[in-house]
Amino acid sequence: xxxxxxxxxxxxxxxxxxxxxxxxxxxxxxxxxxxxxxxxxxxxxxxxxxxxxxxxxxxxxxxxxxxxxxxxxxxxxxxxxxxxxxxxxxxxxxxxxxxxxxxxxxxxxxxxxxxxxxxxxxxxxxxxxxxxxxxxxxxxxxxxxxxxxxxxxxxxxxxxxxxxxxxxxxxxxxxxxxxxxxxxxxxxxxxxxxxxxxxxxxxxxxxxxxxxxxxxxxxxxxxxxxxxxxxxxxxxxxxxxxxxxxxxxxxxxxxxxxxxxxxxxxxxxxxxxxxxxxxxxxxxxxxxxxxxxxxxxxxxxxxxxxxxxxxxxxxxxxxxx
Amino acid sequence: xxxxxxxxxxxxxxxxxxxxxxxxxxxxxxxxxxxxxxxxxxxxxxxxxxxxxxxxxxxxxxxxxxxxxxxxxxxxxxxxxxxxxxxxxxxxxxxxxxxxxxxxxxxxxxxxxxxxxxxxxxxxxxxxxxxxxxxxxxxxxxxxxxxxxxxxxxxxxxxxxxxxxxxxxxxxxxxxxxxxxxxxxxxxxxxxxxxxxxxxxxxxxxxxxxxxxxxxxxxxxxxxxxxxxxxxxxxxxxxxxxxxxxxxxxxxxxxxxxxxxxxxxxxxxxxxxxxxxxxxxxxxxxxxxxxxxxxxxxxxxxxxxxxxxxxxxxxxxxxxx
Numbered sequence: 143x144x145x146x147x148x149x150x151x152x153x154x155x156x157x158x159x160x161x162x163x164x165x166x167x168x169x170x171x172x173x174x175x176x177x178x179x180x181x182x183x184x185x186x187x188x189x190x191x192x193x194x195x196x197x198x199x200x201x202x203x204x205x206x207x208x209x210x211x212x213x214x215x216x217x218x219x220x221x222x223x224x225x226x227x228x229x230x231x232x233x234x235x236x237x238x239x240x241x242x243x244x245x246x247x248x249x250x251x252x253x254x255x256x257x258x259x260x261x262x263x264x265x266x267x268x269x270x271x272x273x274x275x276x277x278x279x280x281x282x283x284x285x286x287x288x289x290x291x292x293x294x295x296x297x298x299x300x301x302x303x304x305x306x307x308x309x310x311x312x313x314x315x316x317x318x319x320x321x322x323x324x325x326x327x328x329x330x331x332x333x334x335x336x337x338x339x340x341x342x343x344x345x346x347x348x349x350x351x352x353x354x355x356x357x358x359x360x361x362x363x364x365x366x367x368x369x370x371x372x373x374x375x376x377x378x379x380x381x382x383x384x385x386x387x388x389x390x391x392x393x394x395x396x397x398x399x400x401x402x403x404x405x406x407x408x409x410x411x412x413x414x415x416x417x418x419x420x421x422x423x424x425x426x427x428x429x430x431x432x433x434x435x436x437x438x439x440x441x442x443x444x445x446x447x448x449x450x451x452x453x454x455x456x457x458x459x460x461x462x463x
Numbered sequence: 464x465x466x467x468x469x470x471x472x473x474x475x476x477x478x479x480x481x482x483x484x485x486x487x488x489x490x491x492x493x494x495x496x497x498x499x500x501x502x503x504x505x506x507x508x509x510x511x512x513x514x515x516x517x518x519x520x521x522x523x524x525x526x527x528x529x530x531x532x533x534x535x536x537x538x539x540x541x542x543x544x545x546x547x548x549x550x551x552x553x554x555x556x557x558x559x560x561x562x563x564x565x566x567x568x569x570x571x572x573x574x575x576x577x578x579x580x581x582x583x584x585x586x587x588x589x590x591x592x593x594x595x596x597x598x599x600x601x602x603x604x605x606x607x608x609x610x611x612x613x614x615x616x617x618x619x620x621x622x623x624x625x626x627x628x629x630x631x632x633x634x635x636x637x638x639x640x641x642x643x644x645x646x647x648x649x650x651x652x653x654x655x656x657x658x659x660x661x662x663x664x665x666x667x668x669x670x671x672x673x674x675x676x677x678x679x680x681x682x683x684x685x686x687x688x689x690x691x692x693x694x695x696x697x698x699x700x701x702x703x704x705x706x707x708x709x710x711x712x713x714x715x716x717x718x719x720x721x722x723x724x725x726x727x728x729x730x731x732x733x734x735x736x737x738x739x740x741x742x743x744x745x746x747x748x749x750x751x752x753x754x755x756x757x758x759x760x761x762x763x764x765x766x767x768x769x770x771x772x773x774x775x776x777x778x779x780x781x782x783x784x
Contacts, residue, residue, distance in 0.1 A: 163604070163606070166607070166687070167538065167606055167607050167608075167671075167687075168504060168534040168535075168537035168538050168607070168670075168671055168672060169502040169503055169504045169534050169535060169537070169538040169540060169597070170502070170503050170504070171500045171501065171502055171538075171599070171601065171604055172500060172501040172502075172503065173500055173501075173601075174495050174500075174501055176497055179492045179493060179494055179495075180492065180493040180494075180495055180501060180543075180596065181490040181491070181492055181493075182490055182491050182493065182544075182546060182578070182579065182594075182596065183489060183490045183491070183546070183579055184546040184547075184548050184579060184580065184581055184592065184594055185548065185581045186548030186549070186550055186581045186582075186583055186590065186592050188550050188583055188584075188585045188586070188590070189586075190586045191583060191584060191585065191586065192583070212489075213489040213490050214489075214490060216489035216490070217488065217489050217490040217492075219490060222501075223503075225503060225504070225505040225594060226505075227505050227506065227507030227548075227592045228507070229507055229509050229590065257503070258503065258504055258505060259505065260505055260506045260507045261507075262507055262509055262512060262513070263509075263512060264509045264512065264587075264590075265509070265510075265511045265512065265587070265588065266585075266586065266587030266588060267586065267587060269507065269509070269550065269585075269590045269592075271505065271507050271548045271590075271592035271594075273503075273505055273546060273592075273594040275501065275503065275596075276490070278492070280492065280494075283484070283492055285484070285488055286487070286488050286489070287488075349489075350488075350489050351489060366487070366488075
């Protein structure tokens with residue numbers, strides 16, 4: 143029995159739900175609801191590129207799973223199970239325990255049990271691979287290609303805080319303890335709106351999660367759906383921590399329009415669904431904002447009330463002009 | 464659109480089968496046969512630990528998928544789809560093209576299309592994460608815990624060649640071009656018996672794939688099934704390349720009993736199934752060997768004809784004595 147196997151058994155094995163076969167065999171076995179389709183996605187996170195070497199391991203365990211659950215949410219899929227690949231330079235029990243704790247706490251809350259994995263020693267830094275599996279009725283899946291001219295564009299949560307926290311941690315903004323305290327949680331402990339997203343399946347048309355920035359990610363919907371869009375800057379949900387910190391307007395605008403690591407949803411739906419969406423959001427205590435609409439003509443336009451606003455240079459706008 | 468996304472689109476995107484949604488959305492969507500259970504497994508391969516930095520990228524692409532397909536085979540599951548996470552220090556187009564070529568050739572042959580992935584730049588070496596998904600009727604899955612006293616123990620393929628190739632490449636054996644030529648393919652281009660394994664589902668009892676060595680891996684079955692076993696060394700399928708090379712008996716025995724990287728099946732089945740298994744193997748041109756039997760009493764015993772043989776010191780036997 144190898145060390146690799148022991149790490150999984152020691153830190154990551156939990157009793158599997160009824161009908162499942164979990165950690166310990168060649169494969170995990172997972173039941174699907176009849177008539178549903180399997181939805182699946184994988185991410186590979188590399189130390190130094192996706193997270194700082196000294197990141198709190200509990201937050202890292204949470205975030206490694208959260209960014210993958212965010213992909214299920216963006217499809218309107220209900221989580222079923224996850225797999226973990228973990229490569230570490232040495233066996234640091236305190237680190238592993240905290241990482242597993244953060245990972246499992248979210249897995250349990252999301253109904254997404256870890257059913258298998260592979261741990262190994264690396265020569266270099268830490269590498270984390272997470273695969274999530276969920277299910278969705280095929281007709282209800284929220285595909286990027288499903289936006290229609292006339293749709294409203296909606297967002298969950300707020301924008302801008304993760305980007306500002308990242309700039310502070312990287313020294314690209316002057317130190318500001320209070321601003322860091324107000325934004326860091328959004329960077330390190332993202333909370334994808336899983337239950338709300340599953341409820342949107344069959345109501346919304348297109349959806350995706352904002353990982354690279356609103357403008358760039360919305361661009362993926364526009365490209366896949368062969369349409370354009372108009373956003374109203376005044377309606378964008380700027381995170382309160384940014385608004386209160388007295389930051390320059392331009393910095394806020396960049397963080398809101400082009401800042402990544404948000405892991406909230408951008409989705410489109412027919413105007414006829416407005417009341418139903420607001421009702422659902424109210425019942426689930428889910429913050430939502432209606433921020434624009436889908437147009438037949440290609441291109442992305444930004445206005446602030448009646449005034450046209452230039453889009454930030456970064457953020458992938460080139461692809462959609 | 465990030466560089467990461469471009470690598471997937473450029474090298475790894477292929478048309479998805481009917482009913483699938485492949486690369487390009489937040490998740491892939493995969494249909495399951497009604498009444499089947501999803502079988503899934505993941506492996507994380509790290510340069511320097513699991514493969515040499517100069518390994519032929521086409522072989523590496525093949526092997527990264529093969530070792531995962533081997534887990535599906537060991538469950539008796541039919542492949543449905545796979546996901547790839549790939550982290551590389553730089554974008555080397557020739558390397559990526561060859562890696563993707565080796566990966567896709569096996570994916571196509573195995574009926575296991577790549578439906579999604581994540582590529583990223585690493586600071587260190589190459590990291591490869593592969594997740595496979597398959598399906599199996601739940602009652603037919605070949606679990607490690609399903610061996611019964613009186614079962615025959617069977618192997619597919621041959622033993623020992625990958626271990627000897629690895630020793631030659633690592634300089635732990637004197638250079639021998641002919642022996643390397645005869646063994647290297649088994650190390651770098653493993654061919655898990657997928658179709659035969661899926662046909663065994665419902666016939667065989669327990670199964671697993673030999674990745675860490677026959678003695679250690681059979682030990683997992685014995686532990687999970689709470690039983691013992693007796694192996695007949697004379698029946699073990701020693702690879703022809705070893706037998707012809709005039710290697711010391713002890714070296715051959717170590718390679719056969721404790722050598723890893725085999726990715727062939729060890730399975731157990733009732734003696735009443737002998738004719739059916741041999742018939743199936745004959746029809747599928749699958750080499751099989753009946754090498755021992757499962758005992759009620761714990762422990763693993765090795766004999767050579769009528770003579771008891773000591774087990775190699777390594778190979779995890781400690782756990783089952």
